[in-house]
Amino acid sequence: MLAQAAAQDPGTGRGRPGPPLWLLLELTYRCPLHCVFCYNPTDFGSVGRELATGEWLRVLEEARALGSVQLGLSGGEPLVRDDLETIVAAAHRLGFYTNLITSGVGLTETRLQALAEAGLDHIQLSFQDSTRRMNDFLSSTRTFELKSRVAALIKKYRYPMVLNVVLHRLNIDHVEEILGMAERMGAEYVELANTQYYGWAWRNREQLLPSRAQLRRAEEVTARFRERVGSRMRIFFVVPDYFETRPKPCMSGLGQVFLSIAPDGVALPCQAARMLPGLTFPSVREASVRSIWYESPAFNRYRGDGWMKEPCRSCPERGRDFGGCRCQAYLLTGDPANTDPVCELSPHHHLVTEAVDRAERRGTPLAAEQPLVFRDHRAGEDSRA
């Protein structure tokens, strides 16, 4: 949502990039949930030792000195870290706007009070569905009632209630119930974010991709709901890019405004970028945030448009969508420098439309012939549902 900021750089990022306005700290990959649509890497169990408190504080200072201003605290589940309050307090003192992105698991009143006192600005609470059965099924846990309690706590501490629900084939038909739940909870903002297919979601793509009819119904329901509630509740509906004909301007271009630090200190231009082949992403354990952002080959690799292939290279829209998503190009075509196959001009666009067509032909949700793989640190065959 840094659209305004990104809009100030209409070029394709030639020359020295601006500061990393958006800093995301993925404090840990540990999480009590096991969501089938998680974008964390599927081998997260083998990622190295997490940064210590002091190391996170140094990252905050260095990034703030560069001009970072929006801070996301995410994971995994950031509340798993018992130094979250310390990190929030330091970030607040430095002038960051602090956003906690949480499943709510672990958010007791004691911790919420401490976070509020530390200066936490904002909380985004995720739900997996509107009913206990589906929420608990999709996250492979029993968390629905806990989340409802957390939602009430968030209201009590006068934070705006911001709900995020990741949509996919198995819950998209419940959009009306999901919005109804959000309304009952007094949500001010609801983000209905269709699954993006990375990590665990990529592994489960065939079971998660909705049909066109499902998507259309969900959009209609959302439009009607919007009309009824007006400005009382703002609803964002993020269309899954597989149904588009132009790619998303992923991260406003890699290395332009967004910097993510993985639990082990590896700096990434997008949370999913660790998968990109041929790049060594530097760690904040070994280099300063400044040198990583401005000088590292990995961050410079996909800046500007020199790396682009046709049809992007000569496309008049390359400064608008930056060729789409490198990770998606890699996952679907094997080459991250290819045009994101979501684009109908891509010679690989059929890979996307074929996946959508397969989703179209599939039967009733949950009658999947392939089992869903729940996110699990063992990441093996034994974690299948």
Add this chain to the structure above:
Amino acid sequence: MRAVDAAARPAIGRGFRLQWEPAQEAHVLLYPEGMVKLNQSAAAILTRCDGVRTVADIVADLERTYTAAGLTPDVCAFITLALGRTWLELLP
């Protein structure tokens, strides 16, 4: 849209924060997961919306600071827009 009352006291909306960002050489308005970079006139108005000064006070201050006159319509139009986007709220 209703005209803003000259006696109203606007303040930065809950959940928003206004601050100077040296790296951007601009005032910015921060809100959940987003940011607006403000131009000079927007910043001049918003930095005066402290919940104490009335709209009339703000206009008078701006006219004095910038040795200008007749700023009321522009200031009121901006405040109306900012209220609509919840950047500002009116204190009772």
